[in-house]
Amino acid sequence: MLTGCGRHRQKVSTIAAISVAPGRRRLGLCWKTDPKGYIDAEAVVSFLRGLLRHLKGRVIVVWDGGSNHKGPAIRALLGRYPRLTLEHLPGYAPDLNPVEMIWGHLKHGRMANFVPEDVLHLERVVRENLRGVRGNPGLIRSLWNGSDLPFPNRNLTI
Secondary structure, rough: OOOOOOOOOOOEEEEEEEEEEEEOOEEEEEEEEEOOOOHHHHHHHHHHHHHHHHHOOOOOEEEEEHHHHHHHHHHHHHOOOOOOEEOOOOOHHHHOHHHHHHHHHHHHHHHHOOOOOOOOHHHHHHHHHHHHHOOOHHHHHHHHHHHOOOOOOOOOOO
């Protein structure tokens, strides 16, 4: 007999970004996990601030139109950091979002049959897997190529 906990389910909320250094064409992966909450607009702002500390020069973020990508906190961040530009993907277009390829790789590949002991175990394994992806720029490039978003060309000026 399996027992459940009703409608409540534990999960690990995760946000991630693939960075592309235009000059050297180097790929990177940044992420943040939260086993206790949701990635709301404030968490997105915190994540973007971290990206801005990590990345030099102009930063262009291409993302979907999620509700946590809008609102006063996001507008305030844009006002404070003029080197940050946001570009929105069309309505529902996960095929244009290379980060969705990473989620698919983890959920349906690396962690397909994984059964965590608890939410902290799940977070630990998610983070280990994300570190593995981050350490493999060739994999990041392959996953990017699995999306329909063209890889930036060498003539990109930012």
